[in-house]
Amino acid sequence: MAKQFKPETLCVQAGWTPKKGEPRVLPIYQSTTFKYETSEQMARLFDLEENGYFYTRLQNPTNDAVAAKIAALEGGVAAMLTSSGQSANFYAIFNICQAGDHFVCSSTIYGGTFNLFGVTMKKLGIDVTFVNPDAPEEEISAAFRPNTKALFGETISNPTLEVLDIEKFARIAHSHGVPLIVDNTFPTPINCRPFEWGADIVVHSTTKYMDGHATSVGGAIVDSGNFNWDAYADKFPGLCTPDESYHGLTYTKAFGKMAYITKATAQLMRDLGSIQSPQNAFLLNIGLETLHLRMPQHCKNAQAVAEYLSKNDKVAWVNYCGLPGDKYHELAQKYMPNGSCGVVTFGLKGGREVSIKFMDSLKLAAIVTHVADARTCVLHPASHTHRQLSDEQLMKAGIRPDLIRFSVGIENADDIIADIEQALNA
Ligand SMILES: *Cc1c(COP(=O)(O)O)cnc(C)c1O
Numbered sequence: 001m002a003k004q005f006k007p008e009t010l011c012v013q014a015g016w017t018p019k020k021g022e023p024r025v026l027p028i029y030q031s032t033t034f035k036y037e038t039s040e041q042m043a044r045l046f047d048l049e050e051n052g053y054f055y056t057r058l059q060n061p062t063n064d065a066v067a068a069k070i071a072a073l074e075g076g077v078a079a080m081l082t083s084s085g086q087s088a089n090f091y092a093i094f095n096i097c098q099a100g101d102h103f104v105c106s107s108t109i110y111g112g113t114f115n116l117f118g119v120t121m122k123k124l125g126i127d128v129t130f131v132n133p134d135a136p137e138e139e140i141s142a143a144f145r146p147n148t149k150a151l152f153g154e155t156i157s158n159p160t161l162e163v164l165d166i167e168k169f170a171r172i173a174h175s176h177g178v179p180l181i182v183d184n185t186f187p188t189p190i191n192c193r194p195f196e197w198g199a200d201i202v203v204h205s206t207t208k209y210m211d212g213h214a215t216s217v218g219g220a221i222v223d224s225g226n227f228n229w230d231a232y233a234d235k236f237p238g239l240c241t242p243d244e245s246y247h248g249l250t251y252t253k254a255f256g257k258m259a260y261i262t263k264a265t266a267q268l269m270r271d272l273g274s275i276q277s278p279q280n281a282f283l284l285n286i287g288l289e290t291l292h293l294r295m296p297q298h299c300k301n302a303q304a305v306a307e308y309l310s311k312n313d314k315v316a317w318v319n320y321c322g323l324p325g326d327k328y329h330e331l332a333q334k335y336m337p338n339g340s341c342g343v344v345t346f347g348l349k350g351g352r353e354v355s356i357k358f359m360d361s362l363k364l365a366a367i368v369t370h371v372a373d374a375r376t377c378v379l380h381p382a383s384h385t386h387r388q389l390s391d392e393q394l395m396k397a398g399i400r401p402d403l404i405r406f407s408v409g410i411e412n413a414d415d416i417i418a419d420i421e422q423a424l425n426a
Helices: 007-013 039-046 061-074 085-094 111-123 137-141 166-175 251-272 278-288 291-311 329-335 352-361 391-396 413-425
Strands: 078-082 102-106 127-131 148-154 180-183 201-205 219-223 315-319 343-348 377-379 404-407
Touching: 007 061, 007 291, 061 078, 061 219, 061 278, 078 085, 078 251, 085 111, 085 148, 085 180, 085 201, 085 219, 085 251, 111 127, 137 166, 148 166, 166 180, 219 251, 291 315, 291 343, 291 413, 343 352, 352 404, 352 413
Parallel strands: 102 127, 102 148, 148 180, 180 201
Antiparallel strands: 078 219, 201 219, 315 343, 343 404, 377 404
């Protein structure tokens, strides 16, 4: 299905093709376990000699159908669902890094990922160097060491809305013999497919636009199948040498282009869990069926909001890569010609206090921690997600104290702008 259909068709149809008499709608396989006729059949599954379901912590038919849809949308060869975006990012790195290893990461990434990589993974003995993604190639290259195993970045960073130069990052990663991993949560494959620009692995917080209705926390990892692990076998022993916990099977030899996702399923899901519940995968799939309709509406509305804000004299600054003067406008035109995402950030003249008063005066836009769903919502990181940080620490994290993250929904743009206007006047 992946090759022959366009994204709109894949959103609606990919992943689940019922046979005669089977349900038209992807069923929720709300079952932890699966039945076999003989003990021998079951044994073959445990040895990874046959593909099949035995326990939902490893694989579940509902989850696999949704993962296949996401793989098709990204143009990848294999995908897996995880319980959250956090676990997707953790697995994506941990699948190829162990204690003593190192990876390089853009400094402008989601706060939760920054903490996972910079604090928690360090406790596991995996070191990270954060680099300014806009720095010249030589400067980013200088962060690589002999034990570096990956390069990581976000297509559009949350909440600072910086656009990643994916081709530049891919060149740097490949010149050091490591894969580029891209978190493509904000644009979704409707607006950007990082594999087309050289990324090797894509991760998602499906919690955001993919679900789109703020019902289910979830994540996904997609493999392009393009990275040649065996060419750098000494760097990736977990993929290229025998796994003793599976009778000496070697993932790249046994599974070819499916090696990375198979290893993540067989080892990481087996040992660490973090499976998405089939119920949540079902809801995610319903969200995906309209992703191609929702993303253009988010972008159209966000463009209107950004243009309105940029002309309002109560507004100090606006970040939105759809605005011609924006620092990332050109990169966005290259990688996301049909639109970027629905998130706009801005600051009001008068700073923190004025921002808080503005937010409290909004009536349609709700104050929530969430971002990127059908309903317009708003967050002030300095007062909420990052409230323990001083102004100085905020600036270091690239977050201005007056930054308002405005997640534009799919309502009518006139109503959203009218709400902003009455709150600005309040
Ligand atoms: C929200 C988010 C995450 C974390 O995802 P969860 O589903 O909340 O665990 C990771 N990356 C980006 C870009 C995000 O916006």
